[in-house]
Amino acid sequence: MDNSACQVYEDEIRSLEKEIKLLAEQYEDIQQESTFFSDKEILRSVKSFQRELCEEYKDHNTPSDLKAQLEVLEKDLSFLMKFTGIQFTSHSKKPVERTGNRTVQKHRLSGNCHSLSFQLEFQLLEMKDKLNVSAVVTDLSIIMETGDHSDVSKFVSSTEERGDLLTFFRSLSSYAEWYEHRRSTFLHFK
Numbered sequence: 001m002d003n004s005a006c007q008v009y010e011d012e013i014r015s016l017e018k019e020i021k022l023l024a025e026q027y028e029d030i031q032q033e034s035t036f037f038s039d040k041e042i043l044r045s046v047k048s049f050q051r052e053l054c055e056e057y058k059d060h061n062t063p064s065d066l067k068a069q070l071e072v073l074e075k076d077l078s079f080l081m082k083f084t085g086i087q088f089t090s091h092s093k094k095p096v097e098r099t100g101n102r103t104v105q106k107h108r109l110s111g112n113c114h115s116l117s118f119q120l121e122f123q124l125l126e127m128k129d130k131l132n133v134s135a136v137v138t139d140l141s142i143i144m145e146t147g148d149h150s151d152v153s154k155f156v157s158s159t160e161e162r163g164d165l166l167t168f169f170r171s172l173s174s175y176a177e178w179y180e181h182r183r184s185t186f187l188h189f190k
Helices: 003-034 039-059 063-084 150-162 165-189
Strands: 086-098 102-113 116-128 133-144
Touching: 003 165, 063 086, 086 165, 102 165, 116 165, 133 150, 133 165, 150 165
Parallel strands: none
Antiparallel strands: 086 102, 102 116, 116 133
16 A cells, blocks of 8 residues: 555544544533533423413314414424434333322333334332322333443343433433444444
């Protein structure tokens, strides 16, 4: 191989290293922005949004208003799927137990995040009192093709033990995004 071909490869490697460094910095910025809010603040905002949404539904009962709201919700869902890379392909829920203030439902979710597929099965225990509704995830089971990634297996096991879906989806989104970057970089050199 002559020097000009080596120089071209070296230039390409430097260019990729700069791109990786830039992407890493952008990722750090995004992570700092997303961790700026605590889980409690996020949940408070979601509950506030749900209350506002319920009030809007009470105010707008005509089919055209509901259709317009459905279009807005579909756009929001599309944005969230593009933003997180998580796309749900199926969901089912089945009531397991219902008493006065306690409801248990079994949920099954499947989907993918970038090129990684996942399946979840869990029970959601909802308890209602006069002012609040609390929900707890129990019996979480996560199925992912982890292949040679033992770190992912450890992460999945610890997430199943804690029943922490929010952490699972946050981490899956970040991991899958970087998995895609690594995969495309390695394909580039093949």
